[in-house]
Amino acid sequence: MTPNPTPAHKPFISDKESPAEFTLKAIITGAVFGVLFGAATVYLSLKAGLSVSASIPIAVLAISLGRRFLNTTILENNIIQTTGSAGESIASGVVFTMPGFLFLTGGSGADFFNYWTILTLAILGGLIGTLMMIPLRRSLIVQEHGKLPYPEGTACASVLIAGEKGGDFAKTAYQGLGIALLYALLQKVLHVVAEVPVWATKQANRFFPSAQVAGEITPEYLGVGYIIGFRISAVLVGGGILAWLALIPLLASVVPGDTIALQLQKLGYLDNLQTAGGPGGWNPATHTFADTAAAIYRAYIRQIGAGAVTAGGFMTLIKTIPTIVSSFRQSFSKSSINAIETEDALSESDRTPRTERDLSVRIVIVGSIVLAALMVVLPQIPGDSLLTKLLIAVLVIVFGFFFVTVASRIVGLIGSSSSPVSGMTIATIMGTSLVFIALGLTGKVYEPAVLVVGSMICVAAANAGGTSQDLKTGYLVGATPKYQQMALFIGVIVSSLVVGATVKILDTPTPDLLAQGITHAIGSDKFPAPQGTLMATLIKGLLSFNLDWQFVLVGAFTAFVFELCGVSALAFAVGLYLPLSTTLPIFCGGLVKAIVDWNAKRKGTVEEDADLGKGNLFATGLVAGGALAGVAIALLSVNESIYNGLTALTLEPALAGALGEGGYMLLGALAFAGLAGILWRVAESKR
Numbered sequence: 001m002t003p004n005p006t007p008a009h010k011p012f013i014s015d016k017e018s019p020a021e022f023t024l025k026a027i028i029t030g031a032v033f034g035v036l037f038g039a040a041t042v043y044l045s046l047k048a049g050l051s052v053s054a055s056i057p058i059a060v061l062a063i064s065l066g067r068r069f070l071n072t073t074i075l076e077n078n079i080i081q082t083t084g085s086a087g088e089s090i091a092s093g094v095v096f097t098m099p100g101f102l103f104l105t106g107g108s109g110a111d112f113f114n115y116w117t118i119l120t121l122a123i124l125g126g127l128i129g130t131l132m133m134i135p136l137r138r139s140l141i142v143q144e145h146g147k148l149p150y151p152e153g154t155a156c157a158s159v160l161i162a163g164e165k166g167g168d169f170a171k172t173a174y175q176g177l178g179i180a181l182l183y184a185l186l187q188k189v190l191h192v193v194a195e196v197p198v199w200a201t202k203q204a205n206r207f208f209p210s211a212q213v214a215g216e217i218t219p220e221y222l223g224v225g226y227i228i229g230f231r232i233s234a235v236l237v238g239g240g241i242l243a244w245l246a247l248i249p250l251l252a253s254v255v256p257g258d259t260i261a262l263q264l265q266k267l268g269y270l271d272n273l274q275t276a277g278g279p280g281g282w283n284p285a286t287h288t289f290a291d292t293a294a295a296i297y298r299a300y301i302r303q304i305g306a307g308a309v310t311a312g313g314f315m316t317l318i319k320t321i322p323t324i325v326s327s328f329r330q331s332f333s334k335s336s337i338n339a340i341e342t343e344d345a346l347s348e349s350d351r352t353p354r355t356e357r358d359l360s361v362r363i364v365i366v367g368s369i370v371l372a373a374l375m376v377v378l379p380q381i382p383g384d385s386l387l388t389k390l391l392i393a394v395l396v397i398v399f400g401f402f403f404v405t406v407a408s409r410i411v412g413l414i415g416s417s418s419s420p421v422s423g424m425t426i427a428t429i430m431g432t433s434l435v436f437i438a439l440g441l442t443g444k445v446y447e448p449a450v451l452v453v454g455s456m457i458c459v460a461a462a463n464a465g466g467t468s469q470d471l472k473t474g475y476l477v478g479a480t481p482k483y484q485q486m487a488l489f490i491g492v493i494v495s496s497l498v499v500g501a502t503v504k505i506l507d508t509p510t511p512d513l514l515a516q517g518i519t520h521a522i523g524s525d526k527f528p529a530p531q532g533t534l535m536a537t538l539i540k541g542l543l544s545f546n547l548d549w550q551f552v553l554v555g556a557f558t559a560f561v562f563e564l565c566g567v568s569a570l571a572f573a574v575g576l577y578l579p580l581s582t583t584l585p586i587f588c589g590g591l592v593k594a595i596v597d598w599n600a601k602r603k604g605t606v607e608e609d610a611d612l613g614k615g616n617l618f619a620t621g622l623v624a625g626g627a628l629a630g631v632a633i634a635l636l637s638v639n640e641s642i643y644n645g646l647t648a649l650t651l652e653p654a655l656a657g658a659l660g661e662g663g664y665m666l667l668g669a670l671a672f673a674g675l676a677g678i679l680w681r682v683a684e685s686k687r
Helices: 026-050 055-070 072-103 117-129 137-142 151-161 165-188 218-255 259-264 292-319 321-331 334-346 361-378 384-414 421-438 444-477 481-509 511-515 528-544 549-564 569-577 579-602 614-637 640-648 652-684
Strands: 198-200 213-214
Touching: 026 055, 026 072, 026 218, 026 481, 026 614, 055 072, 055 117, 055 151, 055 444, 055 652, 072 117, 072 151, 072 292, 072 444, 072 481, 072 528, 072 549, 072 640, 117 361, 117 384, 117 444, 117 481, 137 151, 137 259, 137 384, 137 444, 151 444, 165 614, 213 218, 213 579, 218 421, 218 569, 218 579, 218 614, 259 292, 292 421, 292 528, 361 384, 384 421, 384 444, 421 511, 421 528, 444 481, 444 528, 481 569, 481 614, 511 640, 528 549, 528 569, 549 569, 549 579, 579 652, 614 640
Parallel strands: none
Antiparallel strands: 198 213
């Protein structure tokens, strides 16, 4: 007799019970959370190239609101969490790729960086990610139960099942949110706290020219560092230290100012060597820069970093190839296909248990055809002919089908935060570029088309990973799968509406940026958008053959060396690409986490589930509060009169005059240290 491959499973709510689940209040509440966390993820990803899982915080907040105000059931809370989690996935996919339109050759993609194109690509990619997970649920979530843990999904289920603790959990998260908003008011509006304290050596320094240590001391970076932990944050800051305290001082010693300026001109940062300005403040009269470190960073380090990120992404992908092959084979084996067909047939029958009812596989087939047709006819999809747009549609469906399967199984093993979505996106862009080259479709006119394929696959893979975690949560608590799938469709559409708007709002330059001739805030030092820049650099190098390969290869081999040393090449490469001012405060959060963990281990009080600890929840509040404050201030700054009004509130001149510039920066550093101390105290406190 053949043993049953599916482990015995008893959901928290049995299939015989039918409590309220897919209700209007659950959908609306989830959509609101999706909007808030989606906007916060956009802000954080544009600034730091990082995102933080929103599923657990939404689950915690859903319980709190449900108990006190909405009188929701556990299954309604699950729908709130499911709907809301789509916002983070969509935002990550959009921000990691679509800003690349701004950086394509000669501005060939800038016209596509508009709200309607972003909205269209986000919705199409998100729907593909959810749609193609429908036939995979039984094979990956049910049949592989016990083998694929889906860590975030399991943690969310634990939170929902432990609903009676929801009030205490949420209180800690709300405290972090409130303190972050207060800190942001002092920093971003009143400027009592310096935004970026800097220590730098002068270019004339004989031994260590143009070295720079800086920190954008915001609550969201501190919270991110605590959540990702010491190891990853240390690798990130290691990349920044190599760039700003090794490579930049070295290049500043051996490369003349005129050569740096010529490189900036080649990259489009300077019109010519007779014009003042650009990164670092070029002075044509003295042939020097006001800030040589910033000039070298733009001229050389970002390209070295782009090469390192590309190589890191590929190495991450190569390491997961065995998982990719096995997941694809297992998910679409004969037994899995038979299970899908059986599930489809049973879902039409009353005998099908509530907890096994998926949307019909026919919806997947018809939906895929409709989405492909929309890609061909919609004007938001670039292409010089219907055949080009048809090629885009075919590539999106093929790559989507493959990488949704891959992403789902990978997050089942290692979690959504560690999923190599960037590596999958790079592989998609490489594959798409090679197809275009084989068909003779080269040059800058086809660069936007390649980025469109990569963008939709990035959104689809990110959303598929989040969808898998949500379905795992539902499987454990006893949800109805088809209601979760419907909630995810709604979450994708609602979140996309706001994610696109948030991106465009943050891209609006402030009057200060306009005065510098900068027409897009994205791509500036304010919002570096590292992944989007990388995607554009890769596409340009493949289709237009204008990449500075010497710098890219330096980055690639640097990443290779660190991979050989057992260090995560991708995390190190992101740190190399980003300014040290971004990674240093993140490392501070990781350092607080290390101290808390060391102390807990010393006392023998290590938490069984750190994701639900007070430190993590407070850090989540810091991330959400800081990021939402940043979005709100950016939104207000769009109006010039409001911007001028906010500027008038600043206390920086008075404080800098009284304390001196160094004293003012020291005050900011002390305020950040105080915030880190509060995080430490909360994390150390007992429930």
